[in-house]
Amino acid sequence: MQKIEETTASDTEKSQQRRLLLKMLAASPLGLVLPASNEAKAMSGLVKLPPIPENVLSPEAALERLMKGNERYVSNQSTPLNFKDERLDLVKGQNPFACILSCSDSRVSPEFCFDEQRGDLFVARVAGNYITTDFIATLEYAAAVLHVPLIMVLGHESCGAIQAAIDATDNYEQFPGHIQTIATALTPAVRAVRKAPDYVSSDRYFDIVKKNVVLNVEELRKQPPILSRLVDSKKLKIVGGVYHLKTGQVELIS
Ligand SMILES: [Zn+2]
Structure with missing residues (x-):
């Protein structure tokens, strides 16, 4: 560290x-x-x-930069990758401008989908993009020590972890090894989006993906002692997004 x-x-x-x-x-x-x-x-x-001065941003400017990067990615106008120019600067340290708590799904790649380079994003990943004590500590480090002004919780379409949570909650399915831990952790989102006869299952599924993001964003915003204080003092913004697999677009939902 x-x-x-x-x-x-x-x-x-x-x-x-x-x-x-x-x-x-x-x-x-x-x-x-x-x-x-x-x-x-x-x-x-x-x-x-800081090693990358242009990364010193307000929370609002950081979000604007993130979403503009996603627009470039969606329209296939991504900046060509450059692995050399900032390598020496990054030896001195890091000052990423945004932190992404993303699902581990291989189709969701934060640096690609926001068109950013090394040193720009502090990324924490776990299947189902949910918080645990370790992830809260990771995000606290980003916000308090690295002064990252923005955290985004990033879910996505067709998330296998969400499907596992639905199967575990609605159908009492059991998963081998430690996989059940993920399904259990995501249960609150499944329970919050109730089944109804006229509720198309794919719509409910996507609503659960979004609900899981929203619940984790809300939990992070009120997380003492570090994150809640930074949010209250407007030094940190915590938002939620969902990545659309077909278009590559990140939809802001919270
Ligand atoms: Zn996923």
């Missing part, structure tokens, strides 16, 4: 920091957030600048 520390910069580092700061200030229709007092400190070399 990265340790946050302040160092006294050498002349070369100071010069590099000034260049980065100018790049930051010149950049970005996306809304950089750097308090004026920190600008002055950064100019004098007292504050260590």
Whole structure:
């Protein structure tokens, strides 16, 4: 885990920091957030600048950037991958601008579907995209230590974990090994979307996918002590999305 520390910069580092700061200030229709007092400190070399200055964003700007990236992906206009340019910057550390709690499904790839590169997204994945203590700790680390301003819980169409939860809840199906743990964890979403005679099962299924995202977003927003405090002080935004397999579009639902 990265340790946050302040160092006294050498002349070369100071010069590099000034260049980065100018790049930051010149950049970005996306809304950089750097308090004026920190600008002055950064100019004098007292504050260590983040490895990717353009990733220092407000929660709203981070969400806008994420969704614009998804638009590029949907329209097949993704930025060509570049594995070289920022490699050295990322040796110094990381400052991703968004955190994604995604399903592990191989068809959902956060870096691809938001057209982002290494160092941009802090990604936690588990089949069924639900929170456990370990995942809350991971998200807390992203928000409190890395200062990530945005968390998105990302579900998707045709999620096998959701189907397992439906089978376990509605049909009392048992799964081998530890798989039952996933089915059980997703039960609240299944129970929250009741069966009805005129409820088409595929519609109910997708409503459960969405409900599972919404429930986990709500749980994260009120999660003490770190996430709830950051949400209340508007330093962190937590949203929910669903990935559509056919189009690649991420639909914001919460
Ligand atoms: Zn899934």
